[in-house]
Amino acid sequence: MTVGLSHYLILGAALFGLGALAAITRRNAVAVLMGVELMLNAANLNFLAFWRYLTPQGMEAQVFVIIGFTVAAAEAALGLAVVLNLYRDFGTVNVDEASGLKG
Amino acid sequence: MSTLAVMGAFLALTVLTLFPAIMVISTRNVLHAGFWLLPCLIGVAGLYAMLDAHFFVVAQVLVYIGAILVLILFSLMLTRDVMNPKAPQHNGLVGVAVPICATMSAICALLLARHPWPAGPVAAAGAQDQTVALGRALIGTYALPFEAASVLLLAALVGAIVLAKAPQSEPPAAERIECPGGEK
């Protein structure tokens, strides 16, 4: 049995689900950010697997991954600033404690 | 490399990726979760290597592990003193989120695995050729998304600076503490 495209895709799906789970269930905002990074990693893995197995001559997948990296970096930078702000105003970094807006 | 060795390497990398991912979710200590992210990202870099995406192996290590992860760990340490170690680290949504995320993963995995993808890997170009081609693409066909991504980074930078910079006058400390739902 050889390692095929679907193996990578299944692994990506699992990683995506785990990332989503982290983003949804962890209270700490930084941990939520980690979950989002895992989800983005899963998508990047998908892209590179497709690239390798289906379009090794094409460039779009790699460009997409670069964009994915950029977005991840941007979100990390901005996200941490947002968390810092939350900490300043609420004295906490737990996402679920900032729930004054509702209804 | 023999087929078996490839399979073995893949399985090892799978474990290296998924087990730390599970630990990121489940471990109580957030700082430990941050550290668990390291092997996970390294595992993904290994997978990139198996896919012959040499540039991205380096990029993964530099960008994710070198920059993002350090940023995350740094901010975890910055805010750690406010985290009560006895307070729950997970919200009440675990019971709902696990089935939903599991369903999502299962649907994705089943459908993607079932699809009749065109056969077999085609030989990939060497590392140097690949990188050259990527560089050309980024100033050629894909110049626009590349430039747009640079604007995106600029915007994120500007936004992060604005948000992170302390306001001129801090609100009084007393006001900060009595937040709704602050006492869990």
Added chain:
Amino acid sequence: MIDLRPLIPHCLIVGLGILVVLLDALRVRRNACCLGFVTALGAVAAIALDWMGPDARLWAGQIVADPYSRAFDTIFLAVLAVVALASASDEPHIAFAGEYYALLCFATVGLMFTASAGSLLILYVGIELSTICLMALVGFAKRDRRSSEAAVKFFVLGSVGSALMLYGCSIVFGLAGGTEYGKVLGVLSGVGGFPIVLWLGFACVMAGLGFKIAAVPFHMWAPDVYQGAPTTITAFMSTASKVGGFAALLRFLLVALGAAPDRWAPVIVALSAASIVLGNLLAVAQTNLKRMLAYSGITQAGYLLVAVAGASAADSGLAVGAVVMYGMLYGFMNVGAFLVAQVIEDHTGSGEITALKGLHKRQPLLALAMLLFLFSLGGIPPLAGFVGKLYLFAAGWEGGRFALVGLGAVASVVALYYYLMVALQVYIKDPDDDTRIPVSRQVSLAVAVCVVATLAIGVYPRPLVRLGDRAATALHAYAAPRPQSALPSAQKP
């Protein structure tokens, strides 16, 4: 050599963003309101430049400049101009005024990319660019706890939405070998018409776009974020950003998935019905003006989706025209309503609907403007909202979505209830305090622009109809060169 003229307006707006930061940093603010005016003027200039540029498809159709994209660009830039103008009076109080306008400009560029996107790559970049800018802008009022909370919420949900969308893009890429819409369309002509996996990609991309347009069930962020964000940003988000989502959605559905409308239509119908019902129901119960407008915005997204659903069955021209038209007039009337809300909130410190009590005594012209916006949102003739809704429902009807149009009609009645509740406060209730509410000249000008547009479009919609018409023709021409054999029914041997 590639003709880059179609990208001049994009470059102009990016340059404008950098310029205002520099102006701010170099303290070239002789007049405190200078930055807002510069931004507004730049936006208007960009509209003119945009329409002077040639039609083109650049880089293998990744980005398309045509009347369709220009019509939407016009909406984004007009909203940018009005919002920048309205923010100008607050400029001395904004801590980072230059950065504020710069981020608005960058967000607008991102939206312009989404309207021009001919591939998921550009679409994703555009959506991310606008979302990241808005994340920072939502949290801009740093000393306001609600602003910080809204920023966290928008950040967490926006990141999850963007991750879902990227994952969806990867699946579509895997199927098509590329994300240019023509390639995606090619997948549909392959074996089995609509590959099952494409659903997965579609669902994930739809989640990202649904987040942008705030349609149920991807809407949960909207009320909280709208309420917490600075009101000018809310005005921008609830109009330009929402319409940008529709610009991308229509092109994606009608071009990339244009050969399988019967497959995606049920999803659109379901989202539309759910948005209309839930948005209305929750709007009824609101006491905060911005929250009420947020839920009403969810309902409005549902109305727009009625036309999109209509585009699936019949010729799409009417639906595209209707969406362009409604996008434009919705921009004006909704921004206007939020600007009035901002004036009231600044003055009274309260965002509750009751803060509008007796507004007609405290500021009669502003009260009249609010009444016009509310009636227009409620779809009462002869205001713009009526004509727009007529078009949307006509498009839905044309597409055979009779039940959905019926639901929309009934919902319009219910919607009147909560719009009238606000009108009641403005006109019927006595104010607690009789002092006049001051309105700065800049805000007056911005509100006046919205009022004139709301009235003019309602009384004489012809020019806007022409605009929508041109946009529809352009999209039609863009989709048309694809082989008709791409239709699943035609490719049977």
Added chain:
Amino acid sequence: MTSAIGLIPILPVAAAAVAGALAITRKAEKAAPLFTLAATLAACALALMNMPGAGPAPHVAAPWVNLIPTDAALAAPPGPTHGLPPGLSVVVGVTLDPLSWIMVLVVCSVSALVQIYSIGYMAAEKGYARYYCYLALFTASMLGLVTADNLFQLYVGWELVGICSYLLIGFWWFKPSAANAAKKAFVVTRFGDVGFMLGVLLLVSVAQSFKFTDVFTAYQAVADGSLAVHGLFSAQTFLWLAPLLLLCGAIGKSAQFPLHVWLPDAMEGPTPVSALIHAATMVAAGVYMVARLILLFTVQAGGGAGAALDVVMILGAVTALIAATIALVQVDIKKVMAYSTISQLGYMMVGLGVGGATGQVAGMFHLVTHACFKALLFLTAGSVIHALHHAKDPNDMRGMGGLMRRMPHTAITCGIGVLALAGFPLLSGFWSKDAILAVALQRAGLFGHAAGAGPHAQVALACGVAGLVAAFLTAVYSARMWLMTFWGKPRSDEAAHAHESPAVMTLPLWALAIPSVVAGFLLARGERFATFVLGGEAGPSHENLALSIAASAIALAGLGLGALLYARCPAVDPVTRLPRPVYALFSNLWYVDAFWSAGVARGSLAFGRAVAWFDRNVIDASMHGVAWLVQQAAQGMRRSVSGQTQAYAVVLVAGAVAVVVLMTLYEQAVGSPGPAAAAAGWMVRR
């Protein structure tokens, strides 16, 4: 000169703008009526100068907008469309055919008189210019509605009338009851408007044009089978659904059972506004619309009997009867008149329900005469209330009495109005009511037979009889109202010291009293009216002496009964001081009185109370119930929006999953294997 008729609806809008400017700037507010009155009179003059004659009716039109002009749609290959064609255009136009012309005159004259009257009535009120701004806007909307030559304009006018009534009923916004009444009027009529809008859309989708003439042609073609109906409906369904949807609009606007609940509450507005709403504008819109589109109600597949007309007629009869009984038990003078209006609108519907030109003429005739005397009645009521405005409840008839001497002009003109309303022989109401009863009973086969399509004979008979009963009740409550107000001795200090209103208020009363007396007679019992409306053709004759005598008798009997019951109520009985034999005679009469009280009157009073109870506790309550349910559901939903970011994220992710699942279900419904089925198959094969 003809082209100037386009100004008829525009002039009052301009005047409203001027008045609005005065209201906002709060300068020279007293000048507002000059502008609005001038505009109204000018519109009236324009109409008079362009009276439709033998030739084609005066008409101007201008293309306004192509509704669906997409080049893409035009370029597309012809495929199945579901209705609206590419290039459907709206041509705005003003027409002055006889029907419109009459309405323009009625609207302008009533509006002008109300404006004059309001100069006195509203003199002490705040927001004087605002009031005139609304009045002018109201007039303009109604003029736009009645001069429309197409459904689009009709619909726009329809909605504007609703908004204006909202603004006017809520004019005294500081009274919570006024604010609520305004909201109620708007929301309740909107329920009907939904049906109306759907009906318009349905008709336009089939006719592919907004113009009345095109719509009629298309409708006739569908009935003949020469035009197919696309979409959901069969031709048969379309033929009954379209008129009934339109009727929904009329039920709301013209306050027909069961949507009449808004109208009595609408009395919260200033009284002259009530006069305008009840006589010429808001409520007349529904009747006018049905009359204008009567062809749609009459034409049925294969010339068969009209189910739609049956509905119109029954609805009208039920409304007329119920409202009349309720009016019997009211003590608020304006409430009596409100229910009376509802009842009379029911009458008009009965007339329209006969169908064809006959029904159209009968309904419109009553609309015109009713406009005269009901405007008169409301203005007199306003005069009384104005005189008693220091009283705790100036509307309560129990606090009135004896105003005849204090306010002779008001009392006499009110008396004329009451007699006209009751159908006193030879007054205007007598002729028009008689015409309605005559056409209804003719349709039923009595007094000669009517040919052509129309409602079933049994229905017509029942409704005609109901009309007779209602006529009797009308006479009773009319007499009661007048006697309680003006007769006898004052029952309160305010009534004892009331003063006649100023000339600016009494002159309009006399101006309305004259047509209330002579309008019916001049229009020669509806025949001259019919000839005019039908554009020169001689209208069918409904001359029937027997019926006229019967109707007169019923009206007189009702008035007499009312007099018997209420002439004594207002004060200490003067007859007790009469010589004994005469008193005995009156005592005997008193037995008759008691008999009637115990029998018919008390019975009908009880019935009236029961209906009022039903009205309040069932119909009103069900409206409130729906509102309550929505509120509860909304509050429940609201609690589920917890403010927890990650709960929102769950919904977001679940939404994406749900989209995939939804597509699976849909695919299975249409027969191809969805992802779940495909996945299951894959597992089995492994």
